[in-house]
Every structure is written in structure tokens, then in C-alpha cells.
Amino acid sequence: MSPTLFAGLVAGTILLATIGVCLVAILVVRSRGESHLRRRLAPEASGVGDDLDDRGQRPLVASMVRGGKAIEGMVDPEGESGRLLMQAGWRGVEQRVLWYAFQGVLPILLAALLVGFWMFAEVESKLLVTVLLGFAAAAMSFLLPRWVLRGAAASRQRRIKSEVPLLIHLLTLLFEAGLSIRQALASLVREGGGVLPEIGRELDLMLRQIEAGAETGDALKNLGEILAVDDLSTIFGVLRQVDRYGGEIREPLLEALEVIEERRSLELREKVNLLSGRMTVVMVLFFFPALMVFVAGPAFLALIRALGDVNG
Incomplete structure (x- = not known):
């Protein structure tokens, strides 16, 4: 490596490190200023992580949380993380x-691992490799948390989706027993926690909102939009219509169940077709x-022996 190229790489690394430190410092200062302003304007509505010192958290943990919120504000200006946290079921203060x-x-x-690599690794072109790993570490520090959160949210959405058919059958039985929508949902939360663990948690939170004064239809709509599970949103839509206009609920639920089962049947057929294509390649x-060795091997060996005898 020429001295000019080496000096350029060193200067670029120092410049990038300086810019990164300045950006992190600016984000932390801005996050702290916004948190102080929110506490002054609405102390009771301060967000998670803004009042950690008041909750008895350690200063180190509070500073890490503020840094995480600053990074999130930079990579997620539209607030997608809040929705993903609720979809993943991480609603508690400790989880957040x-x-x-x-x-x-x-x-x-990641920065500590990069420094350890620079100090102890014995490779050629160490500076170039370190710079490339630095870019990779910077990208992973922003992307890995998003991948983890989206994976957790998608996994929980699949579990919720698997509970929807059982939810429909239980709701049908409860409505046939003469219960109203609110009574049926309360019975599911009270008695069906073991068979509907994920949906039961969400219904419990929704019932608390209803008891606090929220409308049943609005609570169902908000919960369906937050969870973003199509099958569950369909059921909540049926419940909202019945709650608003009244009427028979058993037939709409069974029709929705038929639509969900047909949709799942098509999804299973698509998966089977994809799997059969992959198995063909394998x-x-x-x-x-x-198979060719097993079928054609004896004939090929016999031909080799015959040719050997002729030559002999």
C-alpha cells in the first residue's frame, strides 16, 4: 500500500469517526432537550425512557435508553417502532x-469488537479491512435492531393468526348462550387465557380501555389496526357492525370463518407447489x-470388462 493511499485511509477513518461522534452527541442532546420539554408541558404523558431517573433507573441504563431513542429517532422518523413494539407484545415499561x-x-x-480486531488481528491490509468492517458495523448497528423487532412482531402475528379460528368458534358458542359482545369478550379473557394466550392479552387491554370510557367499536378498530392481522381484522369488523347496527352475529362469523379457511387453503396449496418445485430441484x-450410478453402473462396469478382455 502506497504512503499516499495509507494517509488517505487514515484521514478518512478519522473524519468518519469524528462525524459519527458529533452526530451521536447532537442526537443525545436533542433527545434530552425534547424529553425535558415534554415533561414540563405534560408530565403525566412523558414517554417510556424519558422519566427513567424518576422511576429509579440507574444513570447508565438511562443514558443507554436515551441513546437508543436518539438512534431510533434518526432511523425511524415516522414512528414505526412504536407500532412494531405493540405488535410484538412489548408493551411494558421494562420490556421497552x-x-x-x-x-x-x-x-x-460493535465499536469495541472493531477496536479489538484492530489491536489483535494479524491480517494483511489491516487498515482497509478495519475500515470495511467499520462500515459494516455501522450499518448493522442501525439495521440489526430493526430486523430483531420486525422478526418478533411477525412471529407474534403468526401466532395470533393461528388462534383466530378457535376465537370464532368460542365467540359463536358464547353468543348462542345469550351473551353480549362485551360479555363474550370478557368471558374469553377470563376463561380462555390458556387457549388464546396472545389474543387474550390484547382483548384484556382492550376491555380496560372500554371500561375507562372508550367505545367498543373504536376500541376494536384500533386494536385491529395495531395488530395488522387480516383474519382478526375481519372478525373485529363483523363485531363492530353488529355492535353498531345489531342483528344476527352467528351467520356472519361462520361466513368469515369459511372465507378464512378458503384463504388458508389457498396459502397451503401455494406452499405445497413451491415445496414440490424445490424438491424437484433437490x-x-x-x-x-x-440413481444413474445404481442403474447404469453395472452395465458400465460390464462394458469396461468386455473392452479389457478384447484388448487383452
């Missing part, structure tokens, strides 16, 4: 504190050569 702390400490951990790559 752990999430923000993880998001704040990850860049520091068979061609692995099974077909072994």
Missing part, C-alpha cells in the same frame, strides 16, 4: 427499557446422479 438499551448499547459493543441434483 430493555429494547431501547439494546438499541443504544449495540453500536458501543432430486435432480442429488437423487438422479445416485
Whole structure:
């Protein structure tokens, strides 16, 4: 490596590190200023992580949380993380504190690993490799928390989706027993927590909102929009219509169940078709050569022996 290129790489690394430190400092200062302003304007509505010192959290944890919220404000200006946290079921203060702390400490951990690589690794072109790993670590510090959160939200959405058919059958039985919508939902929360663990948690929170004065239809609509599970949104839509206009509810629920089952049947057929195509590729790559050896091997060996006898 020429001295000019080496000096350029060193200067670029120092410049990028300086810019990164300045950006993190600006974000932390701005986040702290916004949190102080929110506490002054609406102390009772301060967000998670803004009043950690008041909750008895350690200053180190509070600083990591503020750093995580600052990073989130930079990579997520539209507030997608709040919706994903609710979809993942991480609604509690402790869970959100752990999430923000993880998001704040990850860049520091990756930077420490990068420094360890620079100090102890014995590779050629160490500076170039370190710069490339630095860019990769910077990208991962922003992208990895988003991947983890989206994966957790998608996994919980699949679990909720798997509980929807059982929810429909239980609601049908409860409505046939003469219960109203609110009574049926309360009975599901009270008695069906073991069979509907994910939906039961969400219904419990929704019933608390209804008891606090929210309208049943609005609460169902908001919950459906937050969870973003199509099958569950369909059921909540049926419940909202019945709650608003009245009428028979058993037939709409059963019709919705038929639509959901048809949709799942089509999804399963699509998965089976994809799986059969993949298995065809696997068979061609692995099974077909072994089959050719098994079928054509004896004939090929016999031909080799015959040719050997002729030559002999």
C-alpha cells in the first residue's frame, strides 16, 4: 500500500469517526432537550425512557435508553417502532427499557469488537479491512435492531393468526348462550387465557380501555389496526357492525370463518407447489446422479470388462 493511499485511509477513518461522534452527541442532546420539554408541558404523558431517573433507573441504563431513542429517532422518523413494539407484545415499561438499551448499547459493543480486531488481528491490509468492517458495523448497528423487532412482531402475528379460528368458534358458542359482545369478550379473557394466550392479552387491554370510557367499536378498530392481522381484522369488523347496527352475529362469523379457511387453503396449496418445485430441484441434483450410478453402473462396469478382455 502506497504512503499516499495509507494517509488517505487514515484521514478518512478519522473524519468518519469524528462525524459519527458529533452526530451521536447532537442526537443525545436533542433527545434530552425534547424529553425535558415534554415533561414540563405534560408530565403525566412523558414517554417510556424519558422519566427513567424518576422511576429509579440507574444513570447508565438511562443514558443507554436515551441513546437508543436518539438512534431510533434518526432511523425511524415516522414512528414505526412504536407500532412494531405493540405488535410484538412489548408493551411494558421494562420490556421497552430493555429494547431501547439494546438499541443504544449495540453500536458501543460493535465499536469495541472493531477496536479489538484492530489491536489483535494479524491480517494483511489491516487498515482497509478495519475500515470495511467499520462500515459494516455501522450499518448493522442501525439495521440489526430493526430486523430483531420486525422478526418478533411477525412471529407474534403468526401466532395470533393461528388462534383466530378457535376465537370464532368460542365467540359463536358464547353468543348462542345469550351473551353480549362485551360479555363474550370478557368471558374469553377470563376463561380462555390458556387457549388464546396472545389474543387474550390484547382483548384484556382492550376491555380496560372500554371500561375507562372508550367505545367498543373504536376500541376494536384500533386494536385491529395495531395488530395488522387480516383474519382478526375481519372478525373485529363483523363485531363492530353488529355492535353498531345489531342483528344476527352467528351467520356472519361462520361466513368469515369459511372465507378464512378458503384463504388458508389457498396459502397451503401455494406452499405445497413451491415445496414440490424445490424438491424437484433437490432430486435432480442429488437423487438422479445416485440413481444413474445404481442403474447404469453395472452395465458400465460390464462394458469396461468386455473392452479389457478384447484388448487383452
